[in-house]
Amino acid sequence: xxxxxxxxxxxxxxxxxxxxxxxxxxxxxxxxxxxxxxxxxxxxxxxxxxxxxxxxxxxxxxxxxxxxxxxxxxxxxxxxxxxxxxxxxxxxxxxxxxxxxxxxxxxxxxxxxxxxxxxxxxxxxxxxxxxxxxxxxxxxxxxxxxxxxxxxxxxxxxxxxxxxxxxxxxxxxxxxxxxxxxxxxxxxxxxxxxxxxxxxxxxxxxxxxxxxxxxxxxxxxxxxxxxxxxxxxxxxxxxxxxxxxxxxxxxxxxxxxxxxxxxxxxxxxxxxxxxx
Amino acid sequence: xxxxxxxxxxxxxxxxxxxxxxxxxxxxxxxxxxxxxxxxxxxxxxxxxxxxxxxxxxxxxxxxxxxxxxxxxxxxxxxxxxxxxxxxxxxxxxxxxxxxxxxxxxxxxxxxxxxxxxxxxxxxxxxxxxxxxxxxxxxxxxxxxxxxxxxxxxxxxxxxxxxxxxxxxxxxxxxxxxxxxxxxxxxxxxxxxxxxxxxxxxxxxxxxxxxxxxxxxxxxxxxxxxxxxxxxxxxxxxxxxxxxxxxxxxxx
Numbered sequence: 001x002x003x004x005x006x007x008x009x010x011x012x013x014x015x016x017x018x019x020x021x022x023x024x025x026x027x028x029x030x031x032x033x034x035x036x037x038x039x040x041x042x043x044x045x046x047x048x049x050x051x052x053x054x055x056x057x058x059x060x061x062x063x064x065x066x067x068x069x070x071x072x073x074x075x076x077x078x079x080x081x082x083x084x085x086x087x088x089x090x091x092x093x094x095x096x097x098x099x100x101x102x103x104x105x106x107x108x109x110x111x112x113x114x115x116x117x118x119x120x121x122x123x124x125x126x127x128x129x130x131x132x133x134x135x136x137x138x139x140x141x142x143x144x145x146x147x148x149x150x151x152x153x154x155x156x157x158x159x160x161x162x163x164x165x166x167x168x169x170x171x172x173x174x175x176x177x178x179x180x181x182x183x184x185x186x187x188x189x190x191x192x193x194x195x196x197x198x199x200x201x202x203x204x205x206x207x208x209x210x211x212x213x214x215x216x217x218x219x220x221x222x223x224x225x226x227x228x229x230x231x232x233x234x235x236x237x238x239x240x241x242x243x244x245x246x247x248x249x250x251x252x253x254x255x256x257x258x259x260x261x262x263x264x265x266x267x268x269x270x271x272x273x274x275x276x
Numbered sequence: 277x278x279x280x281x282x283x284x285x286x287x288x289x290x291x292x293x294x295x296x297x298x299x300x301x302x303x304x305x306x307x308x309x310x311x312x313x314x315x316x317x318x319x320x321x322x323x324x325x326x327x328x329x330x331x332x333x334x335x336x337x338x339x340x341x342x343x344x345x346x347x348x349x350x351x352x353x354x355x356x357x358x359x360x361x362x363x364x365x366x367x368x369x370x371x372x373x374x375x376x377x378x379x380x381x382x383x384x385x386x387x388x389x390x391x392x393x394x395x396x397x398x399x400x401x402x403x404x405x406x407x408x409x410x411x412x413x414x415x416x417x418x419x420x421x422x423x424x425x426x427x428x429x430x431x432x433x434x435x436x437x438x439x440x441x442x443x444x445x446x447x448x449x450x451x452x453x454x455x456x457x458x459x460x461x462x463x464x465x466x467x468x469x470x471x472x473x474x475x476x477x478x479x480x481x482x483x484x485x486x487x488x489x490x491x492x493x494x495x496x497x498x499x500x501x502x503x504x505x506x507x508x509x510x511x512x513x514x515x516x517x518x519x520x521x522x523x524x525x526x527x528x
Contacts, residue, residue, distance in 0.1 A: 077428055099432045106425035110525035111447045124434040154528035168433075 028053035028176065028208045029074065034083035036066070036073060043069055045233040047083070056202050056209040058219035060265065061229030061237070062273050067212045070234070071178045074210065075099050087176065095176070098169025102181040104162040108153040115149040118167045125172065139171050143201065159190035163197065170201070176208040184214060195222060203246055216269065220262045221248060228265060230272045238268045313495045322499035325484075330496070333484040334503050337468055340396060340480065341511070344403035344464040349457060352408045356415025356456075360449065361441055366416050377413055381406035381467050385474070394476045403467040407460035414456025418449030451526040454519040461511045469504055481507070 027050035034047040043066040051057055059067045072078045074085055076092045077099070087095045098121075101107035108117050119136040127135070140149065145167065147160050156164070162182060169177055182198075183191040199222060202209055213219040219226050220242055228237040244258045252258050295315055301307050302314040326334065359366045384402055392398040422445045430444045472482025481504045488497035519526060 075432065077432065099429075101425055101429060103425050106423040107429045109426065109444070109447070110528065111450075111523075121433040124439070152525065154525055 026053055027051060028088065030084075030086050031074070032084045034073065034085065035081045036069060036078075037081060042233045044073075044083075047234065047236075049227070049236060051208065051210065052225070053208055054206045055224035056211065056222055057225050057227055058223035059210065059212045059227045059229065060214075060216060060219040060269065061234065062231050062269070065229045065232050066234045067214075067229060068180050070229075071180060071210050071212055075178045096172045096174045098172060098174040098177045100162070100165050100169050100177070100179040100182045102184055104158065104165045104185065105153075107165055108161060108168075110152060110154050113150055113152055114147065114156065114164045117153065117164055118149065118171055121168060121172045136171055139167060142204075143167065143170075157190070158186050159194055162186065162194060166198070166201070170205070170207075174207060176210070179209065179211040181212050181214060183218070191218075198222060199247060216262065216265060217253070220258065220265060221253065226261075226265050228268050228272070231275065237272050238265070240265055240268075310492065310494060313498065317495040318498040318502070321495035322502055325496060325499050326503065330484055330499060330503060333479050333481050333500070334507065336479045337465075337472065337481040337504070337507065340400050340468045340472075341403065341461065341465045341507075343396075344400045344468065345407055345457070345461045347400065347404040348407035348411055348460055348464065351404075352411035352456070352460075353415055353453065356412045356453075357419055357441075357446060357449070359412070360416035360419025361445060363420055366420065373409060373413060377409040381463070382470055385471065399468055399471040399477075399480075402471060403464040406467050407464045410463055411453070411456040411460040414459070415449055415453045418452025418456075419445050421452070422448035450523045451519075454515060454523060454526070458512055458515045458519075461515060462508060465504075465508050465511065 029049075029051035031047065031049040031051075034044050034049075035042075036044040059070060061067050069078065073080050074092075075097060085092070087097075108114075109120065112120065115136060118139070119132045122132040122135060145163065147156070147163065149164075153161050153164065162185075166179075166182070179198075183194050186194060195218065198211075202222075211219070211222060213222075223242050226238075226240045226242060228240065229235070230237045240261060242258075242261050244252050244255065244261070248258075298312075298315050302309060302312060322330070325331065359369060381402055384405060385398075388398045388402045388405075392401055426444055426448065427440055430440045435443060468480070469482035469485075471477070472480030473486040477483040481500055484500040485497055485504070488494070488500055
């Protein structure tokens with residue numbers, strides 16, 4: 001972020017809703033005038049978006065349109081060229097957030113037991129050891145996770161490792177959680193199981209979540225709203241609400257409402273893919 | 277069933293075959309017994325020697341190799357971490373490191389003789405010089421090749437630069453550091469044994485091999501060679517065991 005403090009003029013003055021990319025709800029994250037280029041390719045050019053509070057947003061779009069780039073910029077993993085990203089009018093450095101990587105194998109620390117992996121972010125927040133242990137145990141109990149957390153990550157299955165990653169992101173009680181294709185390295189059986197786990201987590205915590213997915217069914221199934229992006233420079237092609245009630249199950253996938261929403265998203269996606 | 281139970285004994289096959297060929301070769305007089313004594317004579321010399329002068333030489337060589345490796349590790353590991361944590365710094369010194377890493381350490385004997393005189397210091401410092409570069413190179417690469425995702429993960433969780441260095445990079449580099457240590461100790465042993473042969477040495481395995489050859493005491497020469505071989509193998513094994521104990525995640 002270039003000179004972030006200079007951009008933060010009036011924290012109370014939430015910017016006016018953008019013409020597109022607004023959800024008509026009190027926003028949690030406001031993105032204004034975001035621009036980003038890699039070499040000569042313009043990925044984002046003056047991009048506006050409001051992410052509503054307490055919703056699960058799926059980001060979906062053509063290959064290479066900048067889905068991951070978007071959440072990486074919001075989460076501060078890569079710098080923006082221009083623009084402003086505020087969380088309730090605050091900067092990223094002022095809020096607590098979690099990030100779940102696609103590659104859990106490389107994101108976890110293999111030299112630490114799973115339990116210590118989960119509590120590591122608390123250590124970074126300078127929480128004393130006893131308190132770290134207490135809070136980690138509380139989270140484990142709350143989630144009802146049945147994994148032996150005294151194991152090292154490499155002794156666990158892929159799904160268990162990703163669950164540990166998610167717990168690590170949740171232990172700080174984040175205001176917002178970013179997930180970058182969290183299940184795409186898992187086999188299908190584990191993916192289905194993990195979707196249920198994530199839905200459960202979301203329903204219990206009501207934490208704002210932003211999920212990048214390359215599977216449209218997954219994107220619609222998990223989301224309150226699907227953010228459909230165009231080819232780069234990315235625009236909001238549609239911000240489709242998904243109204244199917246939670247908890248969603250395997251049956252949800254064949255309900256007319258859901259099928260219709262999915263068809264709508266697919267149509268926009270294909271329109272954007274064809275547009276060159 | 278039986279085949280499975282015998283599986284762990286497979287590594288012994290080569291040893292048995294080698295000993296068999298050696299026994300046949302000497303008892304059938306294929307080779308001049310002056311050049312190749314019987315295995316029995318060689319192992320008898322080894323057994324008796326280890327209880328006497330050969331044992332003394334063995335201890336001397338162990339001491340010198342250990343000292344050289346320890347000095348090398350103490351210098352090279354912190355330096356490697358420093359160089360590895362800044363890719364620019366490493367790139368600017370890469371040529372110098374690669375050049376001296378490729379220079380045969382034995383070519384440095386005369387220089388070190390001038391610097392340190394005839395004694396243990398010379399042998400140990402030449403060996404340390406060789407080992408330093410090997411360890412340094414590996415540690416620096418271990419740090420530089422730390423998984424990007426892991427570094428990002430630590431950063432996202434709010435770890436400072438220094439925290440990332442100690443909590444992630446350092447541990448990430450450990451498997452590669454052990455590769456460097458194992459190569460370093462092997463190289464140190466080679467240099468020490470060569471140095472013991474030529475630089476007016478009074479003891480050590482290199483001296484023992486050389487002296488036995490000069491006196492045409494072939495069983496003793498083979499005994500010293502085996503002792504050196506066992507030492508090299510043992511050191512490598514020692515570092516492997518330490519690595520397995522402390523870097524349990526290596527290769528997983």
